[in-house]
Amino acid sequence: MSTSYSPCGHELTVQLLAQKSESQLAQALEHIVADACETHYAFYFSKSLSANEIPKPLFVSHRDVCLSIDSTTSVLNKTNKIEGDKHLIQHGGDSIIPLWHHTELVGFLYVKGQLNFTLATLLKHLLNVFIHQMATLHFARIDPLSQLLNRQTFDEKVIEITNGEGFTVCREASDERKWYLAMIDIDHFKQVNDNFGHVIGDEVILLVAQIIKANFRTEDYTFRYGGEEFSILFQSFDDDAALIALERLREHIATSRFPQVEHVSVSIGFTEVVDTLQVSEQVHKADQALYYSKDNGRNRVTNYLSLGLSESHYECAEIELF
Numbered sequence: 001m002s003t004s005y006s007p008c009g010h011e012l013t014v015q016l017l018a019q020k021s022e023s024q025l026a027q028a029l030e031h032i033v034a035d036a037c038e039t040h041y042a043f044y045f046s047k048s049l050s051a052n053e054i055p056k057p058l059f060v061s062h063r064d065v066c067l068s069i070d071s072t073t074s075v076l077n078k079t080n081k082i083e084g085d086k087h088l089i090q091h092g093g094d095s096i097i098p099l100w101h102h103t104e105l106v107g108f109l110y111v112k113g114q115l116n117f118t119l120a121t122l123l124k125h126l127l128n129v130f131i132h133q134m135a136t137l138h139f140a141r142i143d144p145l146s147q148l149l150n151r152q153t154f155d156e157k158v159i160e161i162t163n164g165e166g167f168t169v170c171r172e173a174s175d176e177r178k179w180y181l182a183m184i185d186i187d188h189f190k191q192v193n194d195n196f197g198h199v200i201g202d203e204v205i206l207l208v209a210q211i212i213k214a215n216f217r218t219e220d221y222t223f224r225y226g227g228e229e230f231s232i233l234f235q236s237f238d239d240d241a242a243l244i245a246l247e248r249l250r251e252h253i254a255t256s257r258f259p260q261v262e263h264v265s266v267s268i269g270f271t272e273v274v275d276t277l278q279v280s281e282q283v284h285k286a287d288q289a290l291y292y293s294k295d296n297g298r299n300r301v302t303n304y305l306s307l308g309l310s311e312s313h314y315e316c317a318e319i320e321l322f
């Protein structure tokens with residue numbers, strides 16, 4: 001290591017445990033790995049902390065160490081098949097330190113060339129601390145019913161995104177997608193509760209949440225915003241692509257069968273996330289588009305831009321609220 005630390009890595013452990021957001025924790029680990037490795041490295045991580053999701057690159061020192069999905073799968077398969085000590089694996093002359101969350105393989109650190117035993121042991125320990133702290137931060141942000149991110153996390157994520165600090169996996173330089181905010185509300189949900197009871201109502205919330213999550217990428221953010229309202233922060237190339245993604249979600253929900261209730265629909269409003277507005281202003285724009293969907297037959301998606309409201313109109317609407 002270029003900086004001298006105690007061999008047990010106590011200072012580095014404390015440093016990782018001090019991080020209070022997932023993005024800061026990822027950055028702290030990146031600094032440590034960059035300092036420790038004299039060759040190129042890549043860190044692959046499954047953001048959902050589940051082995052069901054293929055880990056994606058969270059940080060890489062050089063594009064030459066970016067693995068294809070096939071190579072990533074081959075590393076995972078190889079690691080899973082190894083009997084005995086699964087903490088340092090040699091892979092075609094390079095080193096791999098697997099990242100375990102309980103018994104699930106949720107990522108790995110790939111380092112070009114052979115790591116010496118002492119450094120590998122220290123990195124293994126630090127990856128354990130990282131995953132422990134990541135799990136603590138992750139589960140504090142989850143809504144227990146829907147298993148989506150909770151409302152408390154929403155503002156934080158919008159601010160991270162507008163500041164360009166989102167906890168996203170690395171992408172190609174050419175991939176210049178924009179962030180969008182969608183607000184989603186289950187239609188006539190009061191009738192679901194009134195006709196079938198709150199337990200069935202809760203089940204509908206859970207099933208809608210699962211469909212929302214399944215329709216978006218793992219690097220997008222899906223929230224239970226409150227009661228029967230959800231929000232999504234997701235990336236798309238443009239408004240048309242964002243509309244297509246949300247239309248697909250709307251249709252998926254409208255054509256799904258729900259126990260007892262049979263069918264439910266959702267109304268959706270969305271807007272591009274811009275760094276010039278406060279979080280509440282961005283939500284207000286998406287909400288206006290959502291209200292339009294509600295007022296115009298429900299089970300539909302509306303882009304805020306299509307409402308043709310000028311920014312000055314929008315500002316007036318804001319002022320009237322207070």
Ligand SMILES: Nc1nc2c(ncn2[C@@H]2O[C@H](COP(=O)(O)OP(=O)(O)OP(=O)(O)O)[C@@H](O)[C@H]2O)c(=O)[nH]1
Nearest residue numbers: 185186187188189190191193198199201202227228
């Ligand atoms: N089962 C259940 N119901 C909830 C939960 N949170 C909110 N609700 C109910 O969701 C219903 C929302 O009703 P409204 O806001 O009147 O809207 P709606 O009936 O969905 O009608 P529109 O939004 O206009 O289509 C209320 O009856 C709330 O009590 C929850 O966690 N579980």
